[in-house]
Amino acid sequence: MVNLSGFSKTELIKMASQTCRHHHKYISHPNCYLTEKGKEKRIGYLDIESGGLQANFDYMLTWCIKTRDKNEYKTGCISALDIQNYKFDKRILKELIVALKEYDVILTYYGTKFDVPFIRTRAMMHKLDFLEFGALQHKDCYYMVKMKMRLHRNSLDSACAALGIKGKNHIKGNFWMKAKLGDPVALAYVLDHNKKDCQILEQLHKRLENYVKDSTKSI
Numbered sequence: 001m002v003n004l005s006g007f008s009k010t011e012l013i014k015m016a017s018q019t020c021r022h023h024h025k026y027i028s029h030p031n032c033y034l035t036e037k038g039k040e041k042r043i044g045y046l047d048i049e050s051g052g053l054q055a056n057f058d059y060m061l062t063w064c065i066k067t068r069d070k071n072e073y074k075t076g077c078i079s080a081l082d083i084q085n086y087k088f089d090k091r092i093l094k095e096l097i098v099a100l101k102e103y104d105v106i107l108t109y110y111g112t113k114f115d116v117p118f119i120r121t122r123a124m125m126h127k128l129d130f131l132e133f134g135a136l137q138h139k140d141c142y143y144m145v146k147m148k149m150r151l152h153r154n155s156l157d158s159a160c161a162a163l164g165i166k167g168k169n170h171i172k173g174n175f176w177m178k179a180k181l182g183d184p185v186a187l188a189y190v191l192d193h194n195k196k197d198c199q200i201l202e203q204l205h206k207r208l209e210n211y212v213k214d215s216t217k218s219i
Contacts, residue, residue: 041104043068047197051180055121060089062191066198074099080182090126109156110142137216144208167200
């Protein structure tokens with residue numbers, strides 16, 4: 001599964017006319033094109049923050065994607081006006097969907113059970129077109145930790161602490177409450193927490209990736 005939106009028109013024409021070592025058109029074997037033509041996959045580390053855990057009762061406050069091996073961040077942050085107008089996270093969801101289409105692979109921590117279904121549910125509730133099956137690859141570092149490490153808790157915090165990866169911070173409850181009301185200072189603090197989680201997630205993934213099978217699923 002490769003996000004074809006990341007290819008240029010010229011590349012797509014080549015993929016539709018040329019064949020890979022399996023004697024299939026590259027357009028149906030895009031991974032072969034990436035391998036044989038030396039085009040690297042664009043990888044991002046995604047984390048969201050929400051006001052609660054249930055997408056039909058809560059809304060997203062911030063999101064962040066860090067591009068692998070680059071000091072590049074794509075972010076979104078709800079505003080007081082979004083909340084007052086009862087649009088809630090619709091604007092930042094639109095921005096997130098556009099940003100996701102720029103990547104071939106997205107990594108999360110427990111995103112299979114939380115981040116991805118939360119985003120998808122909120123997008124559907126806002127009648128936004130979320131990425132369809134097969135449009136983007138997804139890897140979940142939570143399952144890498146669960147399968148390859150033995151910890152008292154399989155949390156991002158515990159895994160990073162065990163491996164000496166620093167940078168995890170914890171948000172106080174009063175910041176969450178203020179952020180849910182659109183307080184700009186509290187939201188800036190939550191977004192900074194978002195960025196730090198993406199940073200340590202990238203470090204954790206790099207420590208684990210050589211010990212796991214390179215299997216991906218659709219977002």
